[in-house]
Amino acid sequence: MAMHLASMVHGNVRERDAFQHAQHSPYYPAPPPRAYPGVNVNVAPQSYPAPAQQAEYHQYQRQRPQSPPSPPAEEQKPSLPSISHLLEFAGSEKAAAETVAQSPQSQQRQSSSPQPRQAQHRGAASMQQPPPPSQMQSSRPEQCSTYASVPSGSNPRMTLPPTPPMHPDVAHDGNQSPSAASNHSAASVPYFVGSSLNNMEPHHQRQSISSMPSVKRDSIPSHNVSPYSAASVYGQSPYASSPGAASATSYYSPEQHSYNAANMYAQRPLPSNFQPQAMPLPVPVPSPAANSSNPWQHHHYISTASQSQFPQSQDRYICSTCNKAFSRPSSLRIHSHSHTGEKPYKCPQAGCGKAFSVRSNMKRHERGCHAATSTTLTT
DNA sequence: TTCTCTGTTAGC
DNA sequence: GCTAACAGAGA
Known part of the structure; x- marks a missing residue:
């Protein structure tokens, strides 16, 4: 259940991320629902369509996937349970969940009988899903959950090459709840997904970057409102209170992220790869000192298999933003400074006060603007 | 292998 | 012209 919960959170995080990257943001305002305003954690099965009506119900959900949450809360019941509830739920069902996870028969049972929950999660997914579910919902979940599976190097599926985003329907098979789907896809899909902006393989990233029509260098920061916006968003996120929030905040809290490039950039995938509490990761929160050997690479959650897919000595360090x-x-x-706005290099010239994010630029400025002064001073 | 410096490009 | 940002070369 812990995994279940974690995946759920994951899915939401990814979803949020997806929202952030969504081209059409009519759904971006969706996050509020995440505050679980009307989320009835005790969504009763009976509040969902009967199995016989599920098809129609889902059809209905699909037909109007783009319609934002409307006032009639009754129809929105199928929303994700709150974290707190999940926690409680996790506590009470943990044993059962474990049993289920270990027993295929149990899985069958679960997949066949708990229709209500299934419907519930589906409903939730449908409700929160942005228009292109095939990309938004199914793709994001995979990446971070895969991250969850990274630690288990024994997972053979980790060696699989990147697979295209799962079809929503596919994602719903088996244990179908979004969380279940996350778990499922987690194991079956590598840590990154092509559709994911933040979880692409470096070479893919380069491709995407290079393919970006005119990604002005200066334009990057604009798109990068993310480091901060993301931080704020996550900070406001209901998940901040989730068990995994600890790690999440550790990754995104502006304070830490100020100049701790190791935290901010090596962990780039964080939003999506947000690590649930149960993650047996070697070093979830990088300590530059602790990871001085290779802080960047380590936090990329690059499996050994994945690492072997691209040059070790080339562009290993990916900006998480x-x-x-x-x-x-x-x-x-240094690049991180462009995102953080940090300008650690201040012009030493008295009265100048100019600061630069790049040392060389500062020196250049010094030479150019204070050459006369400095020469005068030195001579 | 990494850092610093220099040169270059591009935006304002 | 100044600055941001990046890549390459050398240390």
Whole structure:
């Protein structure tokens, strides 16, 4: 159940991420629902359409996937349960869940009998799903849940090449709840998905970046409102109170993220790869000192298999914000300044006060603007 | 392998 | 012209 819950959270995080990246943001305002305003954690099965009506019900859901949450809360019952409820739920059903996970028969039973829950999750998914469910819902869930599976290096599926986003219907098979789907896809899909902006393989990232028509360097930050907006968004996210929020905040809290490039950029996939509490990851929260050997790569959640897919010495360091790849940690660190707005290099000239994010630029400025002054001073 | 410096490009 | 940002070369 912990995994279940974690996946659920994952799915939501990814979903949010997807929303953030969604082209059509009519759904972006959706997050509010995530505050679980009308979320009835105790959504009763009877509140869902009977099995015989599910098809129609789902049809209905699909036909109007784009319609934003409307006032009539009755129809929105199929929404995700709150974290708190999930926690409670996890506690009470943990044993049962474990049993289920271990027993295929139990899975069968679960997939066949708990229709209500299934419907519930489906309903929730449908309600929160942005228009293109095939991309939004199914793709995002995979990446981060895969991250969850990374630690288990024994998972053979991790070696599989990237697979296209699962079809929503497919994602619903088996244990079909979004969370279940996440679990399911987690194991079957590599940590990144092509549709994911933040979880692409470096070479893919480069491709995507290079393919970006005119990604002005200066334009990157604009798209990068993300580091902060993301931080704020996540900070406001209901998940901040979730068990995994600890790690999430550790990744995104602006405070930490200020200059801890190791935190911010090596963990780039964080939003989506948001690590649930149960993750047996070696080092969830990177300590530059602890990971001084290779802080960047480590936090990329790159499986050994994945690592072997691209050059070790080339652009290993990916900016978690804009996915830009760098071959050197220092480059990434400096680049991070462009996102954080940090300008650690201040002009030493008295009365100047100018600051730069790049040391060389500062020196250049010094030479250019204070050459006379400095020469005068030095001589 | 990484850092610093230099050169370059592009936006304002 | 100034600055941001990046890549390459050398240390």
